[in-house]
Amino acid sequence: MFKILTILFKVVLMIPYVKSHPKVLKIDKYLEEKIGLDLIKQEKKWFEKHPLLEERIKALEEDLDELYKKVNSK
Numbered sequence: 001m002f003k004i005l006t007i008l009f010k011v012v013l014m015i016p017y018v019k020s021h022p023k024v025l026k027i028d029k030y031l032e033e034k035i036g037l038d039l040i041k042q043e044k045k046w047f048e049k050h051p052l053l054e055e056r057i058k059a060l061e062e063d064l065d066e067l068y069k070k071v072n073s074k
Contacts, residue, residue, distance in 0.1 A: 047054040
């Protein structure tokens with residue numbers, strides 16, 4: 001059950017604009033205090049090891065933002 005929750009939280013963090021949401025930050029802080037798991041910090045370390053993937057993910061997020069704007073403007 002715990003593993004499912006951590007995977008779910010990691011997937012939610014991949015959604016643009018979610019990382020800075022106050023409720024997500026509260027959950028991350030709670031997990032860090034209670035079980036020593038800081039997902040946002042782990043993600044930053046992962047992107048430091050894989051900078052090209054970070055660039056590709058950001059480019060895909062920008063493309064999705066543009067498509068979203070096009071669809072909603074009609």
